[in-house]
Amino acid sequence: DAGVIQSPRHEVTEMGQEVTLRCKPISGHNSLFWYRQTMMRGLELLIYFNNNVPIDDSGMPEDRFSAKMPNASFSTLKIQPSEPRDSAVYFCASSLGLAGATGGNEQFFGPGTRLTVL
Amino acid sequence: GENVEQHPSTLSVQEGDSAVIKCTYSDSASNYFPWYKQELGKRPQLIIDIRSNVGEKKDQRIAVTLNKTAKHFSLHITETQPEDSAVYFCAASMGTGYQKVTFGTGTKLQVIP
Numbered sequence: 223d224a225g226v227i228q229s230p231r232h233e234v235t236e237m238g239q240e241v242t243l244r245c246k247p248i249s250g251h252n253s254l255f256w257y258r259q260t261m262m263r264g265l266e267l268l269i270y271f272n273n274n275v276p277i278d279d280s281g282m283p284e285d286r287f288s289a290k291m292p293n294a295s296f297s298t299l300k301i302q303p304s305e306p307r308d309s310a311v312y313f314c315a316s317s318l319g320l321a322g323a324t325g326g327n328e329q330f331f332g333p334g335t336r337l338t339v340l
Numbered sequence: 341g342e343n344v345e346q347h348p349s350t351l352s353v354q355e356g357d358s359a360v361i362k363c364t365y366s367d368s369a370s371n372y373f374p375w376y377k378q379e380l381g382k383r384p385q386l387i388i389d390i391r392s393n394v395g396e397k398k399d400q401r402i403a404v405t406l407n408k409t410a411k412h413f414s415l416h417i418t419e420t421q422p423e424d425s426a427v428y429f430c431a432a433s434m435g436t437g438y439q440k441v442t443f444g445t446g447t448k449l450q451v452i453p
Binding site for chain 1: 374382383384385386389429439440441442443444445446
């Protein structure tokens with residue numbers, strides 16, 4: 223398997239523009255996570271899906287952020303309109319199944335999208 | 341919700357020495373504690389994990405310990421090598437079913453040759 227695939231790898235845009243980040247999870251994984259990483263705030267969970275259904279979006283910072291998972295092999299994170307403070311590395315991760323009686327499962331991260339909003 | 345604290349934020353050791361990173365968590369229901377390593381410009385990758393029914397786990401030069409009573413867990417790296425230089429994140433998640441992992445703030449480890 224190619225692992226988790228994200229595109230684009232780098233995105234530079236101007237304030238006010240719409241940004242769409244894409245993720246393809248590992249085939250067979252049914253949990254998908256979007257994270258944002260900055261020096262100031264570390265690694266933050268934005269939203270996660272299970273079986274294509276959003277389970278917890280409490281980490282989504284504002285209404286400008288939205289995420290969808292139309293099928294098991296594709297998810298998008300959209301920022302509209304983008305702002306300079308959205309500049310960060312955005313990671314998508316996937317894992318297999320639900321947490322069992324003794325806890326969760328390994329999350330496999332994609333290579334990330336480095337977003338710069340000017 | 342869960343809160344994970346990690347110390348130290350930076351750590352420098354001489355090659356061959358040991359390194360220890362400590363984390364505490366707040367929710368006694370947490371039962372899964374993974375550790376991720378992130379090299380500069382790369383993605384986080386799992387290096388070891390421990391579950392609440394185990395007190396210690398070892399994999400070659402790395403080991404993790406878990407103290408459920410005190411709600412803390414630690415990563416131990418022995419015989420450090422320059423390639424161990426990276427940022428290490430601890431994390432905690434709780435319960436069964438849908439899993440939400442809370443990450444610590446990271447420890448930047450530098451191994452000096």
